Amino acid sequence: MVLQAIQYEPASVKSPPALRILDQLQLPHRTEYVTVGNCEEAHAAIKQMKVRGAPAIAIVAALALAVEVGKEIAAAKSLGRPEDAKENIGYRLDYLKTSRPTAVNLSDAISKLKIVTKKATLEPEASADSVARAYIVAAERMLVDDVSDNKAIGEHGARWIEDNTVAGKKRKADGSQQLQVLTHCNTGSLATAGYGTALGVIRSLRSANMLTRAYCSETRPYNQGSRLTAYELVHDEIPATLITDSMACALMSKEGDRLAAVVVGADRVAANGDTANKIGTHSLAVLARHHGVKFLVAAPRTTIDRDTASGRDIIIEERAPEEVTRVKGPKVTTDGRLVLDEGSEVVSTAAIGIDVWNPAFDVTPAELIDGVITEVGVVEKLAGKFDFGSVFQD
Numbered sequence: 431m432v433l434q435a436i437q438y439e440p441a442s443v444k445s446p447p448a449l450r451i452l453d454q455l456q457l458p459h460r461t462e463y464v465t466v467g468n469c470e471e472a473h474a475a476i477k478q479m480k481v482r483g484a485p486a487i488a489i490v491a492a493l494a495l496a497v498e499v500g501k502e503i504a505a506a507k508s509l510g511r512p513e514d515a516k517e518n519i520g521y522r523l524d525y526l527k528t529s530r531p532t533a534v535n536l537s538d539a540i541s542k543l544k545i546v547t548k549k550a551t552l553e554p555e556a557s558a559d560s561v562a563r564a565y566i567v568a569a570e571r572m573l574v575d576d577v578s579d580n581k582a583i584g585e586h587g588a589r590w591i592e593d594n595t596v597a598g599k600k601r602k603a604d605g606s607q608q609l610q611v612l613t614h615c616n617t618g619s620l621a622t623a624g625y626g627t628a629l630g631v632i633r634s635l636r637s638a639n640m641l642t643r644a645y646c647s648e649t650r651p652y653n654q655g656s657r658l659t660a661y662e663l664v665h666d667e668i669p670a671t672l673i674t675d676s677m678a679c680a681l682m683s684k685e686g687d688r689l690a691a692v693v694v695g696a697d698r699v700a701a702n703g704d705t706a707n708k709i710g711t712h713s714l715a716v717l718a719r720h721h722g723v724k725f726l727v728a729a730p731r732t733t734i735d736r737d738t739a740s741g742r743d744i745i746i747e748e749r750a751p752e753e754v755t756r757v758k759g760p761k762v763t764t765d766g767r768l769v770l771d772e773g774s775e776v777v778s779t780a781a782i783g784i785d786v787w788n789p790a791f792d793v794t795p796a797e798l799i800d801g802v803i804t805e806v807g808v809v810e811k812l813a814g815k816f817d818f819g820s821v822f823q824d
């Protein structure tokens with residue numbers, strides 16, 4: 431069974447489009463899909479992190495509006511003039527953009543979708559209906575393109591690791607050599623339309639029979655590593671080990687050259703290569719540099735924000751203190767069984783009254799990044815600087 435965080439049914443003669451997402455607040459213990467029927471529901475699902483991960487956020491937002499627009503078409507609701515349809519779609523896209531601030535993929539998708547609707551209004555036979563339909567086609571395209579982009583990212587990343595790391599070169603010469611990779615947060619099928627970015631690289635390494643073990647860090651406070659990445663690795667039967675975030679240094683000291691690389695995703699890569707990603711990414715990059723382990727960012731070009739000069743200009747989302755002071759999960763009996771039918775319990779783990787700072791992301795300076803793996807190839811620094819111009823030439 432292929433893991434699918436986003437289930438989308440295009441319109442048929444009988445019904446308008448429909449969107450369901452895997453509720454990631456329930457994972458790993460409950461597999462529950464929830465319907466996203468309009469923009470308000472998408473906004474709430476993104477804010478509450480029922481769906482998360484930069485590409486998935488953008489796709490769910492775009493498709494939720496496709497569902498809303500599709501229902502209006504099916505109900506033969508008057509959409510007014512082509513200009514009105516464009517304005518109306520633009521207004522709802524701007525609202526969706528306010529759900530979470532750090533990942534650029536959503537604003538990138540919105541700008542592209544606005545161009546589509548603008549162009550549609552300029553067609554000779556334009557009508558409000560044709561503008562709405564052009565929007566739906568473009569939003570649906572994003573879902574399809576994301577999976578193929580991720581597969582390409584996976585292949586480029588795996589090849590780079592084989593050619594540029596000590597473990598990769600040794601493994602190529604002698605298939606019995608160990609090659610391990612550490613990843614952070616969740617960047618897999620649950621964070622994208624499918625396959626994943628950094629986790630896509632791990633999947634590709636595994637398919638090429640190069641990977642002996644993946645390590646995933648717990649990713650406090652929201653535990654995307656232990657809940658979601660671990661779930662995907664177990665699902666795909668990839669040999670994998672979970673560590674807490676504070677164990678990364680010990681892992682690097684212990685494994686030495688066998689740990690080929692740290693591969694992470696990104697929420698926004700600035701023009702100079704500074705990269706915003708899940709909190710804890712920067713510390714992994716510092717540790718990797720200290721231990722001589724390659725540090726790679728895997729991200730589609732939609733995550734590269736050439737309008738943001740450096741990491742200093744990236745807005746970092748801060749989330750509720752309770753994500754740090756409480757944990758949620760099913761009860762475990764004294765003999766180790768999960769009590770799933772009673773739902774989740776929330777447990778307090780911090781002193782009442784303590785102040786909390788909970789930034790969801792940090793910024794890793796370009797200096798610490800060895801390469802940015804995109805769907806069209808791996809960008810490395812030239813004379814110490816990233817230049818992403820070459821990957822935007824098509």
Ligand code: MRU
Pocket residue numbers: 482483484485533614615616617618621622626627628654694695696697707708709790
């Ligand atoms: O807060 P989240 O879970 O949305 O954060 C996700 C990350 O930081 C991912 O690494 C990033 O979005 C890339 S997902 C392909």
